[in-house]
Amino acid sequence: MATLISGKYVKYLRLGMLCICFHLFTVSSLIFGQKAYFIDGFHGGVWGHYPEGFTRFVVDQLKANPNWKINIEIEPETWDRVAKADPDAYRDFGELFKNQSDSGRIEYVNPSFAQSYMFNISGESVIRQFDYGIRKIREHFTGTIFSTYSVEEPCFTSALPQILKSFGFQFASLKNPNTCWGGYSRAFGGELVNWVGPDGTKLTTVPRYEIEKLDPHSTWQTIASVNSPEYVNAALKYGITHPVGMCLQDAGWKIGPWLRDGKKTYNPYEYVTWREYFHNVATQSPKLNWSFSQEDVLVSLVWGSQILQKLAQQVRTSENKIIQAEKMASLSSLYATGLWPGTAFDNAWRTLLLSQHHDCWIVPYNGRKGNSWADKVDSWTANSNAKSDSIISQSVNLLDAGKKGHHWSIRIFNTLGVEQNGLVTVNLPESLKDKDVVICDEKKQEVPSQLLCKDEMRKMLFRATAPSVGFNTYTVEVKKRKQTVGASVSIQPDGSYLLESDIYRITVDPSKGGVIRSLIDKELGDREFVDQTNDRRFNEIRGFFYNDGKYYSSADNTAKCQIIEKGPLRVRLEICGTIAGQYFTQIVSLAQGERRIDLHLKIDWKENPGIGEFSQTSNYKATDYKKAFYNDKYKLLALFPLNLENQKVFKDAPFDVTESKLSNTFFSTWDSIKNNVILNWVDVEDSKGQYGCALFSDHTTSYTHGENFPLGLTLLYSGVGLWGMDYKITGATEVDYALIPHKGRWEQSGIWSEASRWKEPVVASLVSATFTKDNLSKSLMQIDNPHIEISSIRVDGKDLLVRFFNASLYPGTPKISFGFKVDKAEIVELNGMTARKLNIEKDPGKHPYINVDIPRFGIRTIRISRPD
Numbered sequence: 001m002a003t004l005i006s007g008k009y010v011k012y013l014r015l016g017m018l019c020i021c022f023h024l025f026t027v028s029s030l031i032f033g034q035k036a037y038f039i040d041g042f043h044g045g046v047w048g049h050y051p052e053g054f055t056r057f058v059v060d061q062l063k064a065n066p067n068w069k070i071n072i073e074i075e076p077e078t079w080d081r082v083a084k085a086d087p088d089a090y091r092d093f094g095e096l097f098k099n100q101s102d103s104g105r106i107e108y109v110n111p112s113f114a115q116s117y118m119f120n121i122s123g124e125s126v127i128r129q130f131d132y133g134i135r136k137i138r139e140h141f142t143g144t145i146f147s148t149y150s151v152e153e154p155c156f157t158s159a160l161p162q163i164l165k166s167f168g169f170q171f172a173s174l175k176n177p178n179t180c181w182g183g184y185s186r187a188f189g190g191e192l193v194n195w196v197g198p199d200g201t202k203l204t205t206v207p208r209y210e211i212e213k214l215d216p217h218s219t220w221q222t223i224a225s226v227n228s229p230e231y232v233n234a235a236l237k238y239g240i241t242h243p244v245g246m247c248l249q250d251a252g253w254k255i256g257p258w259l260r261d262g263k264k265t266y267n268p269y270e271y272v273t274w275r276e277y278f279h280n281v282a283t284q285s286p287k288l289n290w291s292f293s294q295e296d297v298l299v300s301l302v303w304g305s306q307i308l309q310k311l312a313q314q315v316r317t318s319e320n321k322i323i324q325a326e327k328m329a330s331l332s333s334l335y336a337t338g339l340w341p342g343t344a345f346d347n348a349w350r351t352l353l354l355s356q357h358h359d360c361w362i363v364p365y366n367g368r369k370g371n372s373w374a375d376k377v378d379s380w381t382a383n384s385n386a387k388s389d390s391i392i393s394q395s396v397n398l399l400d401a402g403k404k405g406h407h408w409s410i411r412i413f414n415t416l417g418v419e420q421n422g423l424v425t426v427n428l429p430e431s432l433k434d435k436d437v438v439i440c441d442e443k444k445q446e447v448p449s450q451l452l453c454k455d456e457m458r459k460m461l462f463r464a465t466a467p468s469v470g471f472n473t474y475t476v477e478v479k480k481r482k483q484t485v486g487a488s489v490s491i492q493p494d495g496s497y498l499l500e501s502d503i504y505r506i507t508v509d510p511s512k513g514g515v516i517r518s519l520i521d522k523e524l525g526d527r528e529f530v531d532q533t534n535d536r537r538f539n540e541i542r543g544f545f546y547n548d549g550k551y552y553s554s555a556d557n558t559a560k561c562q563i564i565e566k567g568p569l570r571v572r573l574e575i576c577g578t579i580a581g582q583y584f585t586q587i588v589s590l591a592q593g594e595r596r597i598d599l600h601l602k603i604d605w606k607e608n609p610g611i612g613e614f615s616q617t618s619n620y621k622a623t624d625y626k627k628a629f630y631n632d633k634y635k636l637l638a639l640f641p642l643n644l645e646n647q648k649v650f651k652d653a654p655f656d657v658t659e660s661k662l663s664n665t666f667f668s669t670w671d672s673i674k675n676n677v678i679l680n681w682v683d684v685e686d687s688k689g690q691y692g693c694a695l696f697s698d699h700t701t702s703y704t705h706g707e708n709f710p711l712g713l714t715l716l717y718s719g720v721g722l723w724g725m726d727y728k729i730t731g732a733t734e735v736d737y738a739l740i741p742h743k744g745r746w747e748q749s750g751i752w753s754e755a756s757r758w759k760e761p762v763v764a765s766l767v768s769a770t771f772t773k774d775n776l777s778k779s780l781m782q783i784d785n786p787h788i789e790i791s792s793i794r795v796d797g798k799d800l801l802v803r804f805f806n807a808s809l810y811p812g813t814p815k816i817s818f819g820f821k822v823d824k825a826e827i828v829e830l831n832g833m834t835a836r837k838l839n840i841e842k843d844p845g846k847h848p849y850i851n852v853d854i855p856r857f858g859i860r861t862i863r864i865s866r867p868d
Contacts, residue, residue: 296675425460
């Protein structure tokens with residue numbers, strides 16, 4: 001968060017230190033002479049904050065203070081600039097940094113490329129943050145050893161233990177005592193704990209101690225930030241024999257050693273690196289295992305603000321595109337003549353990773369006009385998208401190379417590890433504009449289709465199937481289409497609209513703003529999922545407009561509905577209504593054979609109404625524990641009262657699914673923050689796990705739920721946020737979300753896989769060509785366990801690097817079959833080291849296969865070598 005208005009930030013920081021000092025000067029040590037330890041260092045970098053000449057300042061301070069040691073999380077690209085702008089200081093720093101032993105004075109504690117929060121991005125993005133960051137640092141400092149993960153911001157997520165260990169880390173810290181504006185980890189335990197990840201991996205960790213209280217005089221510090229006597233004595237009393245405090249100063253603060261001798265700081269103390277502390281100081285082995293849940297990451301950004309919402313949508317789009325591009329390029333490398341576009345991918349990943357920088361998310365407005373963090377994200381994600389789109393297009397063109405002619409074929413590409421059956425839309429060519437056409441599969445059988453006309457362009461919608469990580473071929477034939485029965489939409493006698501498919505019956509009520517009055521799952525015995533006794537309505541848009549002192553709802557007014565697609569494959573209903581005098585449009589989509597119900601919402605704001613708990617425009621104070629943007633209950637929400645008894649909530653996280661322990665998601669003060677984050681989906685189930693309903697979001701935001709409050713998706717907050725910044729409404733709100741009612745738990749009903757289908761839909765290509773029989777359909781690999789996700793596929797020389805994730809509560813040993821010749825297969829760690837070789841077997845069809853053991857929520861990276 002280094003690009004805060006620096007003077008203002010330092011002012012608050014010093015104010016907090018003075019407050020602590022004033023109240024703690026008179027506290028004396030409980031155990032005279034017991035030594036305390038301190039982690040000092042720097043945080044920031046070329047993108048956050050790293051002024052010219054700062055490397056020289058650090059080097060000079062290290063030389064002037066021989067007992068000072070530092071821990072750094074400096075953005076890796078910083079060293080590119082320092083090497084050019086200040087080569088002498090760069091060289092001197094490198095000399096000091098060469099000592100990577102326990103006696104060394106500098107430890108690199110966060111090598112991630114852009115210091116992301118981690119909890120708000122995909123698991124694959126978390127891995128690439130470390131991968132690209134470590135590589136960049138070792139370009140400058142070849143012998144760098146990464147022992148400890150430690151951060152100044154709450155850059156934590158539950159799956160980190162297995163990721164960090166696979167990169168070679170031995171230790172971690174869950175402290176961020178000096179920059180808690182956006183959150184902090186839950187206080188737990190004493191000197192050391194085993195941080196246990198969802199897959200069972202243990203990592204020796206210093207937690208935020210149970211006694212490490214939040215500073216009562218700030219909203220950005222804990223009492224560990226200056227090794228106060230209160231903090232150290234409380235730790236000693238608790239039984240922590242080697243208490244350690246911490247502050248990673250913002251790069252650019254020319255303070256030097258953070259602590260100052262005197263009554264404000266406990267004495268005696270010693271500066272240490274984390275590596276030295278773990279190896280030589282904290283002699284007690286961890287006795288306490290902490291099964292660290294995603295809900296132990298307590299975070300609060302300005303969820304619902306338009307600027308953050310747009311940013312999160314842009315990052316999600318780029319994440320999805322680049323992973324699909326890597327898989328498509330891998331397909332073209334094996335089944336066509338495609339060369340791996342490594343430079344293009346490096347460029348695309350670089351800008352995507354930068355868009356995940358924590359400052360983008362917590363201070364999006366900061367920066368010069370036209371060059372704020374949000375502006376940077378516009379540019380960064382646009383670059384990533386352009387590179388990914390180009391790679392996908394090139395890969396498709398190579399895979400589409402067939403015998404050219406006047407025959408039209410449609411190639412369907414699937415990048416998931418399971419067979420995918422989904423709706424596909426293709427633009428019909430001019431030559432077929434006025435003709436009756438049908439879509440046929442490889443057996444020349446007509447498949448159900450639906451003609452779409454829009455903007456004088458004819459489009460064909462049809463359901464296509466493609467094998468796992470592969471492609472299939474359909475043909476376009478000129479002949480009259482068969483009439484099929486399928487999804488339908490009709491107006492009922494009472495004026496409501498009935499949308500129906502083979503799975504659902506949905507009733508939309510225009511008299512109440514287009515809310516969903518009934519949602520019946522026909523496959524589950526006509527089970528009703530709408531709680532019709534609830535005061536709130538299903539898919540109601542509602543929020544508290546504080547200038548008017550009242551709630552407004554989309555259900556307050558009548559809406560107009562228009563049928564825009566009539567079936568038989570898909571029906572779509574457009575709902576036009578108002579909320580607080582502002583017009584909104586919503587499209588409800590229901591498809592034959594599709595479990596997912598898609599909803600698209602656009603609100604055309606013509607004004608900037610205040611939406612949230614209260615106005616804080618004239619009385620904002622950084623030190624106030626209560627802030628208007630905390631409580632989501634008052635924000636504009638899409639609400640879903642569900643007919644499920646004794647509800648439980650499950651939510652996904654990077655390489656994890658958490659069962660919520662919260663009685664509700666609401667909080668109003670800095671010291672009561674909860675984790676109410678929806679990454680991709682939240683699933684509400686009844687207590688017996690018989691039925692549930694999943695809510696999917698197109699971006700990371702917050703959700704609502706409580707004993708007397710329905711599931712809700714945060715859509716909008718308008719008002720004062722952190723540092724008194726006015727988070728305004730500046731244009732339309734546009735959001736995609738989806739629902740899947742289901743039977744059984746989230747795992748049994750394949751909710752993780754459904755989210756993957758939403759993020760990586762099949763890719764369709766219309767080409768004037770015919771293909772040989774052996775090139776109509778191919779599958780790169782097949783997995784016999786539907787819970788195993790292919791997180792990524794990359795080409796490395798002649799090898800494939802494939803990462804698998806077990807999205808299940810149980811360990812699995814999937815059989816993975818390959819559609820190409822395999823010479824060797826081995827499990828590799830994220831740092832490239834070989835963990836173990838795998839036996840290659842052959843099934844009766846002569847296809848090579850391997851069996852891989854993967855723990856619950858575990859990842860495995862497999863290097864697959866092909867024969868020369």
